[in-house]
Amino acid sequence: MNQMPALLSIITFLPLLGAILLLFVNKNSHAVARGIALGVSLIVFLVSIPLITGFQNNAEFQFVELVPWITAGPFQMNYHVGIDGISLWLVILTTFIMPIAILSTWTAVEEKVKEYMICLLLLEVGMIGAFIALDLFLFYIFWEVMLIPMYFIIGIWGGKNKLYAAMKFFIYTMVGSLLMLVALIALYFKAGGGDFNLLKFYQLSLDPGTQTWMFLAFALAFAIKVPMFPLHTWLPDAHTEAPTAGSVILAAVLLKMGTYGFVRFAMPLFPLATAQFTPLIATLSVIGIIYAALVAMVQEDVKKLVAYSSVAHLGFVMLGVFAINQQGIAGGMLQMLNHGVSTGALFLIVGFIYERRHTRLITDFGGLSKQMPVFATIFMIVTLSSIGLPGTNGFVGEFLVLIGSFESSIRWYSVIATSGVILSAVYMLWMFQRVMFGELSNPKNQVLKDLNAREVAIMLPLLVLIFFMGVYPRPFIDKMTPSIENLVQHVKTKQAAANQPVAQSVPAQAVQAAPVPLPQAATPAEVK
Amino acid sequence: MTINDLWSVMPLVILAGGALLILLAGAVRPGGFGTGLGVVATLGAVAWTVAMPLFFTSPTLGIAFGPFARFFSTVFLLAAAVTLLLSHHYNRGRGIRGEEYPATVLFAAFGMVVVSASTNLLILFLGVEAMTFAFYILAAIDLNRSESAEAGLKYLLLGAISAACIAFGIALLYGASGTLNTREAARLTLAVTGSDPLALAGWGMLLVGIAFKISLVPAHLWTPDVYQGAPTPVVAFLSTASKGTAIVFVLLLLWEGGGGKALHGPLWGLSLLSMVTGNLAALLQSNVRRMLAYSSIAQMGYVMLAFLGGPGEGFTAVILYVVAYTAMNLAAFGAVATLSGGGAGEEIDDLRGMGYSRPFPAAVLALAVFALAGIPPTVGFIGKFFIFYAAFRGGEVPLAIIGILTAAASAFYYLRVVVNLYMHPTRLPEERSTSITETLALAASAVAILFIGIYPAPLLQAIGRLIP
Numbered sequence: 001m002n003q004m005p006a007l008l009s010i011i012t013f014l015p016l017l018g019a020i021l022l023l024f025v026n027k028n029s030h031a032v033a034r035g036i037a038l039g040v041s042l043i044v045f046l047v048s049i050p051l052i053t054g055f056q057n058n059a060e061f062q063f064v065e066l067v068p069w070i071t072a073g074p075f076q077m078n079y080h081v082g083i084d085g086i087s088l089w090l091v092i093l094t095t096f097i098m099p100i101a102i103l104s105t106w107t108a109v110e111e112k113v114k115e116y117m118i119c120l121l122l123l124e125v126g127m128i129g130a131f132i133a134l135d136l137f138l139f140y141i142f143w144e145v146m147l148i149p150m151y152f153i154i155g156i157w158g159g160k161n162k163l164y165a166a167m168k169f170f171i172y173t174m175v176g177s178l179l180m181l182v183a184l185i186a187l188y189f190k191a192g193g194g195d196f197n198l199l200k201f202y203q204l205s206l207d208p209g210t211q212t213w214m215f216l217a218f219a220l221a222f223a224i225k226v227p228m229f230p231l232h233t234w235l236p237d238a239h240t241e242a243p244t245a246g247s248v249i250l251a252a253v254l255l256k257m258g259t260y261g262f263v264r265f266a267m268p269l270f271p272l273a274t275a276q277f278t279p280l281i282a283t284l285s286v287i288g289i290i291y292a293a294l295v296a297m298v299q300e301d302v303k304k305l306v307a308y309s310s311v312a313h314l315g316f317v318m319l320g321v322f323a324i325n326q327q328g329i330a331g332g333m334l335q336m337l338n339h340g341v342s343t344g345a346l347f348l349i350v351g352f353i354y355e356r357r358h359t360r361l362i363t364d365f366g367g368l369s370k371q372m373p374v375f376a377t378i379f380m381i382v383t384l385s386s387i388g389l390p391g392t393n394g395f396v397g398e399f400l401v402l403i404g405s406f407e408s409s410i411r412w413y414s415v416i417a418t419s420g421v422i423l424s425a426v427y428m429l430w431m432f433q434r435v436m437f438g439e440l441s442n443p444k445n446q447v448l449k450d451l452n453a454r455e456v457a458i459m460l461p462l463l464v465l466i467f468f469m470g471v472y473p474r475p476f477i478d479k480m481t482p483s484i485e486n487l488v489q490h491v492k493t494k495q496a497a498a499n500q501p502v503a504q505s506v507p508a509q510a511v512q513a514a515p516v517p518l519p520q521a522a523t524p525a526e527v528k
Numbered sequence: 529m530t531i532n533d534l535w536s537v538m539p540l541v542i543l544a545g546g547a548l549l550i551l552l553a554g555a556v557r558p559g560g561f562g563t564g565l566g567v568v569a570t571l572g573a574v575a576w577t578v579a580m581p582l583f584f585t586s587p588t589l590g591i592a593f594g595p596f597a598r599f600f601s602t603v604f605l606l607a608a609a610v611t612l613l614l615s616h617h618y619n620r621g622r623g624i625r626g627e628e629y630p631a632t633v634l635f636a637a638f639g640m641v642v643v644s645a646s647t648n649l650l651i652l653f654l655g656v657e658a659m660t661f662a663f664y665i666l667a668a669i670d671l672n673r674s675e676s677a678e679a680g681l682k683y684l685l686l687g688a689i690s691a692a693c694i695a696f697g698i699a700l701l702y703g704a705s706g707t708l709n710t711r712e713a714a715r716l717t718l719a720v721t722g723s724d725p726l727a728l729a730g731w732g733m734l735l736v737g738i739a740f741k742i743s744l745v746p747a748h749l750w751t752p753d754v755y756q757g758a759p760t761p762v763v764a765f766l767s768t769a770s771k772g773t774a775i776v777f778v779l780l781l782l783w784e785g786g787g788g789k790a791l792h793g794p795l796w797g798l799s800l801l802s803m804v805t806g807n808l809a810a811l812l813q814s815n816v817r818r819m820l821a822y823s824s825i826a827q828m829g830y831v832m833l834a835f836l837g838g839p840g841e842g843f844t845a846v847i848l849y850v851v852a853y854t855a856m857n858l859a860a861f862g863a864v865a866t867l868s869g870g871g872a873g874e875e876i877d878d879l880r881g882m883g884y885s886r887p888f889p890a891a892v893l894a895l896a897v898f899a900l901a902g903i904p905p906t907v908g909f910i911g912k913f914f915i916f917y918a919a920f921r922g923g924e925v926p927l928a929i930i931g932i933l934t935a936a937a938s939a940f941y942y943l944r945v946v947v948n949l950y951m952h953p954t955r956l957p958e959e960r961s962t963s964i965t966e967t968l969a970l971a972a973s974a975v976a977i978l979f980i981g982i983y984p985a986p987l988l989q990a991i992g993r994l995i996p
Contacts, residue, residue, distance in 0.1 A: 067987070069983075070983075070984055070985045070988065071985055075917075102804040112884075140904070140906055141909075143905055144904045144905075144909070145904060145905060147903065148898065152950065155946075155950065155951040156950055156951055162951065163947060163951055166947075166951070167852070167940075167943060167947075170943060171936070171939065173941065174903075174936055174939050175936050176934075178932050178936050179932075179936065181913070181916070182916070182920075182928075182929065182932060185917050185920050186912075186918060188917075189920065203689065223594065374674070430756065478569065489662075
């Protein structure tokens with residue numbers, strides 16, 4: 001299979017070219033700026049499709065590019081990128097959601113359009129780069145590159161409390177990433193110098209104490225991004241204040257950076273520490289699921305409600321990922337995509353009504369379904385997808401997560417987490433009912449216009465995906481399966497190898513976990 | 529003095545000749561081409577330094593233009609050229625006329641090149657003082673503002689103390705080692721600081737003097753006042769090249785003494801105090817230049833941390849950070865100089881909405897503060913990465929962690945600049961165009977920040993050739 005040369009680089013840096021092109025656009029020609037940004041993001045999406053078609057279903061990294069980058073001094077950093085089944089879909093999710101996010105700003109952002117588009121495109125560079133980087137140093141650079149555009153998006157185009165939200169977002173992320181930087185340098189020492197190749201670091205066998213500290217440093221950075229309870233407090237602020245496109249990207253892609261970080265870095269690099277911290281992470285995930293659901297229930301502001309529902313959903317993702325078995329991780333990965341699609345769609349929906357009414361308070365609405373039937377239908381579908389109704393995408397992911405975690409060492413956590421599924425139905429449906437049904441009493445709501453063609457066009461691809469992924473998730477799972485199997489095997493082998501010599505120090509959960517691989521070999525086939 | 533000596537000091541001849549020519553031309557045609565001549569002279573000296581065909585050394589003069597001297601001369605001379613470009617428009621707007629200004633900038637650069645090329649303690653001292661003397665004048669050159677005179681006086685008084693300390697320290701080192709050769713004297717005396725009180729006292733005096741020059745806590749109190757009072761382009765030059773020269777001083781002394789290990793205690797303390805005090809004090813400032821002054825104190829704390837990393841990685845990190853810091857602070861103060869005017873540009877709040885009324889200088893300022901905060905892909909990140917790497921490598925884990933934490937805290941005050949530039953509702957947009965010279969200077973420093981940040985390999989290779 002000859003793969004197109006430098007395809008990943010083209011996908012990553014096309015948005016940068018677009019941003020540079022935008023610099024030369026007159027700042028008052030908004031239509032041109034929007035057109036260029038949309039065009040570039042669409043081209044990026046089209047160019048990224050060959051990634052799916054050209055992807056071989058195996059665990060290898062593909063579309064790899066390796067170019068020496070910094071070769072002087074004590075270091076060897078490479079521009080080393082590539083994707084496997086885990087990152088493939090996240091890259092596609094990013095390129096897919098970007099045109100939608102840009103299209104959603106068409107009438108929402110009227111000021112400083114050019115700068116807004118530049119920020120969005122730069123953000124895309126950082127996001128794709130972070131997903132494809134196989135060199136830890138390169139990953140760190142892209143990871144931080146995402147920070148600045150998002151900071152500007154919240155801080156310039158945000159709502160009333162934008163400065164507070166932007167600063168909080170920045171400081172939280174920065175603290176996390178600086179600690180990760182420390183661990184990264186320490187890891188480099190342990191590896192004995194050379195380059196920052198991630199695959200090389202995978203082969204290291206670190207002693208448990210070192211793993212603990214490094215895992216904590218990496219995990220903190222990722223947990224802030226996810227965000228996990230109790231580090232989630234920046235998220236409702238950032239989401240609420242960010243403009244619609246910012247919220248969509250934040251929810252759909254940026255949060256996945258955290259969970260992806262766990263899957264790609266924290267777990268395979270520090271398998272012993274992973275085993276050690278699994279109960280803690282599972283506890284925090286379950287608290288996150290329940291707590292966020294309860295808080296979501298009492299929110300007055302639709303956007304805040306959706307933001308808290310994000311925290312709950314990401315709790316499921318973390319639970320699945322830390323089951324460390326085929327279904328759990330597959331479910332977690334699938335749930336990342338689902339969350340990107342359905343929560344992205346929810347933020348778009350919130351954006352639609354906010355643009356019309358300039359309020360997001362639930363009490364200001366009611367009975368909208370009479371006035372806006374198309375909107376009501378779409379909203380209903382997305383709500384059901386977010387709840388995880390069978391037939392929609394949300395169901396498959398949540399189901400796999402719960403199965404996976406039930407069959408792993410964190411069985412009882414998954415039992416509690418199941419109640420989160422019910423709670424999510426409660427707060428979502430209750431919100432939907434209060435906004436869409438009932439009396440159309442508010443005179444301002446009686447003159448609302450239904451969605452226009454552009455808005456329907458934005459939602460349509462998302463709706464198609466909701467059903468497609470719900471009914472036929474197999475293509476998605478098939479592509480990621482080999483990589484996940486590889487990951488699970490890698491982690492388990494390392495854990496087993498470390499536990500063999502000192503039999504008495506085997507942690508209880510490792511003993512439980514050992515028999516799990518056997519039944520798991522059979523179940524993926526059933527799920528497919 | 530042989531013809532060989534003359535060739536070896538050619539960059540100095542070009543600078544001094546350029547300065548004299550400016551003064552002479554001023555007598556014939558006042559207010560003519562001072563800036564132009566100055567830039568030509570500095571760039572000419574850079575061209576000569578870079579392209580110098582042979583390795584000239586002149587033992588009789590105590591000057592050697594080896595790779596080390598060439599590297600730093602290039603950095604400082606480029607900084608001088610950028611300063612001249614920045615000052616042109618600024619000075620005209622504030623009635624700083626005459627040829628003294630560009631000529632003095634050249635004299636300061638002269639001193640910096642002497643320090644970089646010196647092999648002899650006396651020449652080193654003369655170089656430092658030649659530079660400092662020029663800065664006494666430059667700090668006080670704005671006759672229309674009393675703050676400028678105050679800054680000049682403060683700098684003069686503390687500079688005199690610092691010069692006395694350095695001179696005394698050099699004398700003691702000479703007494704203890706019996707040689708004036710910088711590396712020899714340093715090596716011999718560093719080995720005996722434990723047993724020889726003369727050597728210990730000499731190093732102590734030297735460190736005090738240098739701490740003043742680099743403005744390390746607790747010898748930093750002049751910095752905010754001088755930075756606030758002196759003309760902003762002068763501050764750009766003072767905060768970058770002059771501090772860089774003082775760091776070169778330290779590098780020359782420690783070059784063969786096993787790096788910062790020999791002075792571990794004092795450097796450790798200076799680094800810790802500077803990082804913590806600088807960053808915390810910067811949080812409280814409302815004046816842009818005072819904020820940047822405290823930030824520069826903190827930045828120097830990071831450089832001291834790099835010194836602790838030992839000769840290999842440590843010196844690499846120091847030299848890289850000197851370059852990085854020069855680019856960042858030239859951009860930051862240059863942009864502040866460009867944005868200021870008509871009473872604006874004093875307080876951080878004055879920057880409100882500048883991101884929209886003066887997009888280019890504001891963007892450069894934002895880039896500079898992001899770089900100072902150490903965010904990729906800027907040179908500030910690469911510099912900090914190497915510093916923390918060197919510190920870990922040298923076993924300075926606790927201090928490195930403190931440094932990283934203070935760096936995280938510093939993001940807060942750096943971001944305040946960005947917030948004011950972009951995130952407040954715009955006042956009436958006062959569109960003022962940026963002059964060509966300023967644009968050129970800012971563009972040059974911004975390109976340096978980004979280029980080295982994204983592709984540091986060439987610079988690192990150049991530095992690698994300097995490291996013993």
